[in-house]
Amino acid sequence: MDATLALMGQGFINAIYPINLLAMAAGTTIGIVIGCLPGLSAAMGVALLLPMTFSMEASTGLIMLGAIYCGAIFGGSISAILIHTPGTPASAATAIEGYQMTLKGQAGKALGTACIASFFGGLLSCISLYFFAPMLGQLAMKFGQPEYFWLSIFGLTIIAGVSSKSMVKGLMSGALGLLISTIGMDPVEGVKRFMFGQDSLYEGINVTCALIGLFSMSQVLILAEAKIKERARATKFSDKMMLSSKELRTIAPTIGRSWIIGNLIGILPGAGASIACFMGYNTARQFSKNKELFGHGSYEGVAGSEAANNAVTGGSLIPMLTLGIPGESVTAVLMGGLIIKGLTPGADLFVGETAKMTYTFFAGFVLIQFFMLGIGLLGCRAFAQIGRLSDAILIPAVTVLCFVGSFAIHKNLFDVAIMLIFGVIGYLVRKFGLNNAAIVLALILGPIGEKGLRISLMLSEYEPSFLILFSTPICWLLIIMCVIGIASPVFMDRMNAKAKKAEKDALAAEAKVQDITE
Amino acid sequence: MKKTDIGVCAVFYAVCAFFMYEALHLPEEAQIYPMCIIAALFALTSLQVFNMVKAAKREGVTSGLEDFKEFVPSQFFALLYMIIAYLALMYCVGFYISSLIFVAATLLFLKVKLWQIIIVELALLLLVYFAFTMFLGVQLPEGILFA
Structure with a gap:
């Protein structure tokens, strides 16, 4: 316990180094800009700027990527409120009430509410990050190769969860990713596999190139x-952004509820900020004393949605950092960044020197929320103008950054060509209802699973040798989790449908009441 | 069921066949793992075909082209060719010259105003220069003509 507290304290001291503070400020600003541009997502932003962190220290690089993630989730609310176009799917529910407030001349108040709710949602999510991550990290210490095999299988079943419409298509995408992950040198036999005469493929497909291609180039x-x-012109606003103490007291319970919802959804693999925002919004309406304001510009609705989607950020890092299971596309990209830094998610992150890096990142994640609040409140007007940037300008700008980013990895144009190929694959995958996050997850987890399986079978003293895969209680626990992983999308779909139905019913009921009173 | 899904399944079967053909050239021990994945991909694609047949009976068949209703082929392919040409140009004349040409060509094609083109060119190239060349020390391609 004392050691953990010491690590936490040391983490904060490391996090306030000027380079880390600079990374937080730059990352948050870049994230907000990406978030408020409709069409650009948080995953795309993190993938695009991943190569920029290569020369940084691991903790600084991760802080910067975390800041982009948090900034982008908040940034989506700016365009949602001012031009009724959510910058990211995570702000879809914010647009409902936020834009109504803008029409009533309360755009400043809506943006202020979004800023404050995002800040508290993100800040409170750090509590669970500090509390649960080391606990799960302890569990991961007990893992051997058979457990790692099942862990990667569990991660792959999550693919079904992150797939958008069809579970089978999600699994197909995952299997395709696994097949692509076999390209390169066989880790046990040492023979060339599917390299098509290209020596540059000796170490396999570069995950960063694949990430940039699948998320950023495909978006282009x-x-x-x-x-x-x-794009619609952003509404100019002159009202105050700061809320009164009475208004702050009104949204406090909403933020508390949304924090719990967002955090739980973040921890659950397969769900994400886009589901959390609707659930946070609906819960805010259910408990509100001013239900009649919902649908006509309720700042409680904005707070419910924004606190929930930002509470997802801390929660979603927990399974990724402790078990190496990214539950959604942004955390998959972040995990790619971690692996590129030579760090393996799991128990290793919580022991020895690496633990210092992990706790510096955690402390950085807390401070990022303060940067988000400050930059958000001060820069809303400027970000609103950036949000109008035309797609015509974004197309060449993002392309150039994709080319530079993928070239910077090994400084060769072969990687750029690979990125381009994955860009086209990513585009086709999205158009035909497959899932590029599933491909990325499989590319990351494939080599871990292969190593776990083949080493387990080699070391097995059982007859037949595969029985080693069922030899420990943790193996069985992971097998059960795999089954849950397959079943969870069905549960998530129902939850999502329920939330949307409740929202529809409430709006219909309000319309009815209004008709009667008129 | 969408007709376009038939094409998707056909591509997946082709991928399975291609990788299986390649895997057969590997030593026996090295074949096992890729073959397991190929078998899984084949089984999942067949399951998708089964689901498609069921959906076709239940809901009928749509073209699937509704997902492409905003698709502008002339613009899309012109931009795609420009991006590919950008890679070739970068190999020949290096990063900065090729980027200058690519960004200008793309923006002109998309009918962006001249003053905006100048600002975007300047902002983008200065950003790359300071962030990648100066800050990260990345040696960007010089091109075979200038190397």
């Missing part, structure tokens, strides 16, 4: 396919 192609439209 998505933007390129449709006619370029002029």
Whole structure:
């Protein structure tokens, strides 16, 4: 316990080094800009800027990526409130009440509420990060190779969870990713596999190139396919952004509830901020004393949605850091960043020198929330203008950054070509209802699972040798989790449908009441 | 069921066949793991075909082209070719010259105003120069013509 407290304290001291503070400020600003640009996602932003962190220390790099993640989730609310277009799917529910407030001339108040709720949602999510992550990390210490095999299988079953519409298509995408992960040198036999005469593929497909291609380049192609439209002009606002103490007291319980919802959804693999925002919004309406304001510009609705989607950030890091299971696309990209730094998610992150890095990142994650609040409140007006940037400008700008980013990894154009190929694959995958996050998860987890399986079978003293895979209680626990992993999307779908139905019913009921009173 | 899903399944079967053909050239021990994945992919694709047939009976068949209703082929392919040409150009003349040409060509093609083109060019290239060349020390491609 004392050791953990010492690590936590040391983490805060390390996190306030000027380079880390600079990374927080830069990352948060970049994240907010990406978030408020409709069409660009948090995963895309993190993938695109991943190569920028290569020369940084691991903790600084992770802090910067975490800041982009948090900034982007908050940034989506700016365009949702001012132009009724959510910058990211995580702000879809914010647009409902936020834009109504803008129409009533309360855009400043809506943005202020979004800022404050995002800050508290994100800050409170750090509590669970500090509390649960080391606990799960302790569990991961008991893992051997058979457990790692099942862990990767569990991660792959999550693929079904992150797949958008069809579970089978999600699993197909995952299997395709696994097949692609076999390209390169066989780790046990030492023979060349599927290298097609290219020595550059000796170490396999570079995960960063694949990430940039699947998330960023594919987004360029998505933007390129449709006619370029002029974005709506952001509403100019002059009202105060700060809430009164009475208003703060009103949204406090809403933020508390949304924190719990968002955190739990973040920890659950397969669910994400886009589900959390609707659930936070619906719960805010259920418990509100001013239900009649919902649908007409309720700041409690904005707070419910924004606190929930930002509470997802800390929660979603827990399974990724402790078990190496990224539950959604952004955490998959973050995990890619971790692996590139030579760090293996799991128990190793919580022991020895690496633990210092982990706790510096945790402390950084707490401080990022303060940067988000400050930059958000001060820069909302400027970000609103950036949000109008045309797709015509984004297409070449993002392309150039994709090229530079993928070139910077090994300083060769072969990686750029690989990134481009994955960009086209990512585009087709998205157009045909497959899942690029599943491909990425499989690319990351494939080598871990293969190593776990083949080493387990080699070391097995059982007859037949595969019985080693069922030899410990943790193996059985992971097998049960795999089954739950397959079943969870069905549960999530129902939860999502329920939340949307409740929202529809409430709006219909409000409309009825209004008709009667008129 | 969407007709386009038939094409998706066909591509997946082709991927299975191609990787299986390649895997057969590997030593026996090295074949096992990739073959297991190929078998899993084949089984999942067949399950998808089964689901598609069921859906076709239940809900009928749609073209699937509704997902492409905003698709502008001339714009998409022109931009895709420009991106591929950008890679080739970068190999020949290096990063900065190729980027200058690519960004200008793309923005002109998308009918962006001249003053905006100049600002975007300047902002983007200065950002890359300071962030990657100066800050990260990345030696960007010089091109075979200038190397």
